[in-house]
Amino acid sequence: MAPAKGLDGTAWRQKPTQAGDPAALSISDLRxxxxxxxxxxxxVSLEMPAGDFLALLGPNGAGKxxxxxxVTGLVNKTSGKASVFGxxxxxxxxxxRRHIGVVPQELNFNIFEKVFDIVVNQAGYYGIxxxxxxxxxxxxxxxxxxxxxxxxxxxxxxGGMKRRLMIARALIHRPRLLVLDxxxxxxxxxxxxxxxxxxMQLTGGGTxxxxxxxxxxxxxxxxRHIAIINRGEIVAAGTVRDILSRLHTEIVVLxxxxxxxxxxxxxxxxxxxxxxxxxxVEIEIDGGGTVGRAITRLENAGIGxxxxxxxxxRLEEVFMRLxxxxxxxx
Amino acid sequence: MTxxxxxxxxxxxxxxxMVRILRIWPQTFLPSIVTSVLYFLIFGTVLGSxxxxxxxxxxIEFVIPGLIMLAVVTNSFSNVAFVVFASKFxxxxxxxxxxxxxxxxxxxxxxxxxxxxxxVIVGLLVLGVSIPFAGLHIDNFLIVILFLFLTSTALALxxxxxxxxxxxxxxxxxxxxxxxxxxxxxxGVFYSVEVLPEFWQxxxxxxxxxxxxxGFRNGMLGIADTSIWxxxxxxxxxxxxxALFAWYEIRAxxxxxx
Numbered sequence: 001m002a003p004a005k006g007l008d009g010t011a012w013r014q015k016p017t018q019a020g021d022p023a024a025l026s027i028s029d030l031r032x033x034x035x036x037x038x039x040x041x042x043x044v045s046l047e048m049p050a051g052d053f054l055a056l057l058g059p060n061g062a063g064k065x066x067x068x069x070x071v072t073g074l075v076n077k078t079s080g081k082a083s084v085f086g087x088x089x090x091x092x093x094x095x096x097r098r099h100i101g102v103v104p105q106e107l108n109f110n111i112f113e114k115v116f117d118i119v120v121n122q123a124g125y126y127g128i129x130x131x132x133x134x135x136x137x138x139x140x141x142x143x144x145x146x147x148x149x150x151x152x153x154x155x156x157x158x159g160g161m162k163r164r165l166m167i168a169r170a171l172i173h174r175p176r177l178l179v180l181d182x183x184x185x186x187x188x189x190x191x192x193x194x195x196x197x198x199x200m201q202l203t204g205g206g207t208x209x210x211x212x213x214x215x216x217x218x219x220x221x222x223x224r225h226i227a228i229i230n231r232g233e234i235v236a237a238g239t240v241r242d243i244l245s246r247l248h249t250e251i252v253v254l255x256x257x258x259x260x261x262x263x264x265x266x267x268x269x270x271x272x273x274x275x276x277x278x279x280x281v282e283i284e285i286d287g288g289g290t291v292g293r294a295i296t297r298l299e300n301a302g303i304g305x306x307x308x309x310x311x312x313x314r315l316e317e318v319f320m321r322l323x324x325x326x327x328x329x330x
Numbered sequence: 331m332t333x334x335x336x337x338x339x340x341x342x343x344x345x346x347x348m349v350r351i352l353r354i355w356p357q358t359f360l361p362s363i364v365t366s367v368l369y370f371l372i373f374g375t376v377l378g379s380x381x382x383x384x385x386x387x388x389x390i391e392f393v394i395p396g397l398i399m400l401a402v403v404t405n406s407f408s409n410v411a412f413v414v415f416a417s418k419f420x421x422x423x424x425x426x427x428x429x430x431x432x433x434x435x436x437x438x439x440x441x442x443x444x445x446x447x448x449x450v451i452v453g454l455l456v457l458g459v460s461i462p463f464a465g466l467h468i469d470n471f472l473i474v475i476l477f478l479f480l481t482s483t484a485l486a487l488x489x490x491x492x493x494x495x496x497x498x499x500x501x502x503x504x505x506x507x508x509x510x511x512x513x514x515x516x517x518g519v520f521y522s523v524e525v526l527p528e529f530w531q532x533x534x535x536x537x538x539x540x541x542x543x544x545g546f547r548n549g550m551l552g553i554a555d556t557s558i559w560x561x562x563x564x565x566x567x568x569x570x571x572x573a574l575f576a577w578y579e580i581r582a583x584x585x586x587x588x
Contacts, residue, residue, distance in 0.1 A: 034588065072429045075588045094331055094431035102429050108422040117346075124342025125430035127335025169426075 022086030024050045024099075024177050024208035025071065030080035032066050032232075040066040042232040043080070048210065048225070050085070050176070053203045055219035056212045058229035059323055064212040065105060067229075068181050072102045084177055098126065101175030103166045105182045105212075111155035115146060118154060119168050126173040133172065140168045144198070160191040167198075177208045184215060196222055216319055230323045251311035252291050254281045257304030267301040268294055282311065331431050339432040343440025344447070347413055351448050358409070359452060362401040366456045369397050370463040384522055387551055391464045394457075395547040396519025399481060401456045403514055403539065404506050406449030406482035407489040410441050411502040414493025418586055434581035438490065438573070445486030450478050473549030473558060480565045481542045485510075487572035494576075494585050513539040518547075523555040538568055 025048040032041040041063045048054050056064050069075030071082055073093060082089045087096040109118050116137060123133030141147045144164040149157060154165060163183060170178060180199075184192040192215075199222060203209050213219055219226055220240055227237040236243055244250075256264060259278040271283035271294055283294055295305050331339070351358045373381075374390035381389045417424040427437055457466075468474055488505075496502045517540035523531055534540050535556075545561030548554035554561070580586070 069588065073587075074425055074428055076583060094433065097429060097431045100429070104425065106422065108425045110417070110421050110423045112350075113346075117349075121342050121346050122426055122430070124345075125339050125427055125432050127331055127338045127431070129338050130342075 021050045022083070024048045024052060024085055025210060026081075026083045027067070027071070028081045030067065030070060030082060031078045032063075032070065032075065033078045040232055041070075041077075041080075044229070044232065044234055046227055046234060046237065048208065050208055051203070051206055052225055053199075053209045053223045054211070054225040054227060055223040056210060056227050056229060057216065057219055057319060058212075062229045062323075063232040064229060065181055066232075068102065068104075068179050068210070068212065072100055072179060073097055098173070099176045101170035101173065101178045103163075103170045103178070103180040103183050105185065107162050107166065109154055109162075109165065109169065111153070113154055114150070115141065115152055115154050115157070115165055116150040118165065119172050122169045123172045128173060136172060137168070140171055144168050145194075160187050163187055163191075163195075167195075171202075175207070177210065178202065179210045181212050182214065183211070184213065184218060192218075228319060228322050235322045250285050252283055252285055252294070253309050253311050254283065254294070254298070254305050255279060255307040255309075256281065256298075257306050260303050263301060264298055264303050267297055267303065331433060331436075335431075336433060336436050339430070340436050340440045340443070343427070343432075343437065344443045347409075347441075347444035348447060350413075351409070351444070358405070358448060359455060362405060362452045363455055363459055366397050366401060367459055369393070370460055374463040385553070387553065388464070391467060391551065392547075393520055394460045394464055395550045396514065396517070396543045398453050398456045398460070399477075399539075399543050399546050400511070400514045400519065402449045402453040402478060402481050403485050403510055403542065405452040406445040407485040407492070407510060408502070408506050409448045410445040410486045410489035411493040411496070411505075412489075413444070414441060414490055415496045415499070415502045418493070419496075419499075424586060428583065428586060435577055437580050438487075438576045441490055442483060442486045442576075445489060446479065446482040449482030449486065453478050453482070468550055469552035470549045474546065476562070477542065477546040477549055477565070480562070480569060481546070484565060484569040484572060487569065487576050490576045491572065491579065494579050510539070513537055514543065516540075517543045518555065519543055538564055541565060 025046065027044055027046040030041050030044040031039075033039050044063065044067060046067075056067065058064050066075055070077045071084065071089065073089070084096040084099045087099065089096045113121075119137040119140065120130055120133045123136065124130065128136075138147065138150070141150050144167060146157075146161060146164055146168065149161060154162065157165060167180075167183065170180075184195055187195065196218065199209060199211075203222075211219070211223065223240060225238065226240055226243050228235050228243070253276070254264065256279045261275045261278050261281050264281045265273040265275055268281070268283050271285070274282045276282055285291060285294070291308050295308060298305055370390065373393050378388065378390045383389055384392045414424070492502055492505050516534065517537050518534065523534050523540070523544075526534060541556065541561040541564040544554050544556055545558055545565065548558050548561070
């Protein structure tokens with residue numbers, strides 16, 4: 001997929017990760033009870049290696065934003081420990097915060113300020129003088145497709161532009177860990193895909209990324225690791241492959257060479273086939289089966305298969321199973 | 331953060347607020363000037379000659395230091411109270427600072443410095459518009475500068491605490507309107523404590539804003555109800571206590587963090 005116009009994250013390269021580097025994010029037994037008694041986190045532990053791209057998934061109210069708030073200094077934890085690239089958030093809060101760039105879920109900039117000023121002022125809060133920050137801000141706004149809007153007051157931006165402005169603001173001090181709290185929520189498909197490309201370029205350049213999202217396709221497409229949180233507890237964590245392996249069945253889409261979906265369904269009747277259209281059939285492969293056997297059976301019936309692919313959205317099935325079962329246990 | 335980086339962050343906070351203050355100057359500078367000119371017209375031209383004088387000081391000259399301080403007090407307080415409240419309540423852009431490595435004392439210093447700059451500018455503007463009515467009399471320039479600076483610092487700190495704790499826009503208007511302005515008026519803007527009945531004298535002396543007005547008047551006119559050192563001591567104590575509270579609250583994130 002070609003990068004969307006104006007979204008170019010290739011210039012933001014980080015120092016290559018070395019063996020023995022501390023974890024980008026290390027969370028141990030993190031607990032948070034809000035003043036109204038809500039127990040948002042119940043002993044969350046999570047380790048994120050440098051250079052990782054991790055998705056934190058969970059239903060609304062699961063505790064995702066609370067974790068991000070604690071790590072970035074916006075929420076006071078009740079107990080537990082957290083460190084960013086080895087810097088403890090309690091003992092070395094300033095150093096830990098210097099490593100982090102955060103894109104919050106809600107818009108949180110002054111809507112009467114100019115786009116350029118928002119980014120340059122943020123650099124100032126990190127001790128970067130204006131003369132150094134200004135060319136960096138120009139470059140970032142260019143890469144995020146906001147250069148034409150740099151002198152506009154931020155309230156005049158569209159929703160997607162405001163999201164990109166928050167990404168530019170978060171990156172101005174070149175953080176090693178970028179934390180994005182549902183950055184593509186409410187963003188149109190074209191911009192979302194543009195952001196995906198931008199994030200892939202960033203992670204390719206060595207930036208560690210922690211992402212929360214409701215779009216499971218997004219997590220499956222972008223991330224190396226996934227952690228699923230429900231009711232303040234991590235219920236699953238691992239690589240995307242590990243998480244998906246929890247499924248005992250996999251949905252496979254078969255694209256046929258001819259319009260013979262009906263015949264294919266008859267030939268594969270023990271695979272719970274479902275006709276998508278005249279040349280496409282979906283089948284379920286259980287733990288003991290392989291796609292190869294199904295294709296061989298079709299070829300024996302004189303039906304050619306152009307392509308077999310896993311159905312996107314499998315993660316959604318795992319997510320639903322884990323969060324629903326977990327909720328039911330409570 | 332290195333000292334230089336801390337300075338850059340401090341400068342950024344101050345610069346950002348100064349840009350705002352200058353952009354909306356009809357809201358930030360004009361009201362105090364208009365109000366003061368009305369006072370000068372009424373007490374200088376209309377009533378002044380009938381009221382007479384305090385000793386050898388014409389009444390209009392006597393009230394000018396108090397009216398300058400009234401402008402300094404309300405402007406430095408309201409500036410910081412509004413900025414802190416708006417940035418935590420409306421846009422939540424206080425988060426820009428809270429997620430950054432800027433130390434709490436730099437955040438406090440930045441907000442306070444902007445409030446001081448506004449308070450001092452407004453004070454000087456009111457002093458400027460008083461000249462056509464009463465001329466310019468400054469007995470001790472250093473005391474005038476000291477009281478402008480200390481008063482705006484103390485009140486800006488008070489404004490910061492008010493902004494942090496306010497839960498609605500009313501919360502930042504109540505104190506300037508119903509507490510500060512009456513305390514300045516009752517702090518001897520229009521009279522000397524000597525002319526008050528005996529019962530009211532100790533009550534006036536318990537009003538911290540009395541020492542602000544009295545000390546500043548001492549600097550401008552060379553007359554005062556109390557020793558300048560008492561006034562400086564009260565103001566320094568008030569500033570120190572408020573600064574410690576402000577630093578603690580920003581550091582702990584009270585009402586700013588969850």
